[in-house]
Amino acid sequence: xxxxxxxxxxxxxxxxxxxxxxxxxxxxxxxxxxxxxxxxxxxxxxxxxxxxxxxxxxxxxxxxxxxx
Amino acid sequence: xxxxxxxxxxxxxxxxxxxxxxxxxxxxxxxxxxxxxxxxxxxxxxxxxxxxxxxxxxxxxxxxxxxxxxxxxxxxxxxxxxxxxxxxxxxxxxxxxxxxxxxxxxxxxxxxxxxxxxxxxxxxxxxxxxxxxxxxxx
Numbered sequence: 001x002x003x004x005x006x007x008x009x010x011x012x013x014x015x016x017x018x019x020x021x022x023x024x025x026x027x028x029x030x031x032x033x034x035x036x037x038x039x040x041x042x043x044x045x046x047x048x049x050x051x052x053x054x055x056x057x058x059x060x061x062x063x064x065x066x067x068x
Numbered sequence: 069x070x071x072x073x074x075x076x077x078x079x080x081x082x083x084x085x086x087x088x089x090x091x092x093x094x095x096x097x098x099x100x101x102x103x104x105x106x107x108x109x110x111x112x113x114x115x116x117x118x119x120x121x122x123x124x125x126x127x128x129x130x131x132x133x134x135x136x137x138x139x140x141x142x143x144x145x146x147x148x149x150x151x152x153x154x155x156x157x158x159x160x161x162x163x164x165x166x167x168x169x170x171x172x173x174x175x176x177x178x179x180x181x182x183x184x185x186x187x188x189x190x191x192x193x194x195x196x197x198x199x200x201x202x203x204x205x206x
Contacts, residue, residue, distance in 0.1 A: 026072060028201060029140035037200050038140050 001039045002063040005030070008052050022051055075135035082128040090121035122181055129188070144195050151194045152187025156180050 009019050009030075016034070020027040025044070032038035040048065049056045097114050100106050106114055129149065136142040160180050166172040195201055 024137070026138045026141055029138055032140050032199075032201060035200075038143070041139055044139060 001060055002036065003033065003060045005048070005059065006034045008054075008059065009034075019051075023047055072136055072138050072141060075132055075137070078135065079128055079132040082131070083125065086121040086124040086128060089124075090118060093121060094118045119178070122178070125185075144199070144201065147195055147199070148188055148191030151191035152184050155187040155190065156184040159183060 005019075009016070014022075016027045016030040020030045023030075023044070029038070029040075033040055045056050045060060049059055052059065097118055100114055101111075133142060133145050133149065136145065160183075163172065163175060167174060
């Protein structure tokens with residue numbers, strides 16, 4: 001799963017800690033999601049989308065994982 | 069750590085209480101058995117007493133897993149505990165056969181619990197090697 005989280009965060013001049021605080025999760029989680037090492041649950045994906053006022057599809061795309 | 073300070077603090081408090089109880093109960097049991105002042109059903113109860121706070125630690129670890137708000141850290145902890153459990157069961161099974169064929173010495177069963185706790189620590193290394201993050205949970 002690919003995502004634009006790092007870009008969206010940078011556009012708002014937020015660091016990982018800022019985003020983590022806004023979402024109520026750990027900075028490690030943000031780092032793992034941004035680097036593609038962890039795919040968030042659907043509730044967390046919705047929470048991230050709501051924070052950026054975007055749809056989930058605008059932030060996350062399945063990449064290779066969605067082609068099978 | 070956001071959203072996880074409460075669960076971790078509760079875990080630390082539970083762990084401290086359980087370890088204190090363990091030390092007290094173990095001392096009482098050893099002292100009593102050495103003085104040969106207990107027998108029958110009471111001996112069984114006293115012998116089992118030190119196991120209860122150790123079992124309590126297993127419960128505390130599982131409670132932390134349930135109470136962690138952060139799904140990523142919870143996933144890391146699940147991996148840690150699965151690693152520890154697999155390591156312990158694997159070693160216990162292998163050792164059991166080695167012992168059965170009298171190739172190794174007898175090991176007291178409670179040492180497998182010690183190995184499980186060691187496995188939790190090793191699980192952090194396992195996480196770092198496999199998912200690139202070795203955040204120690206707990």
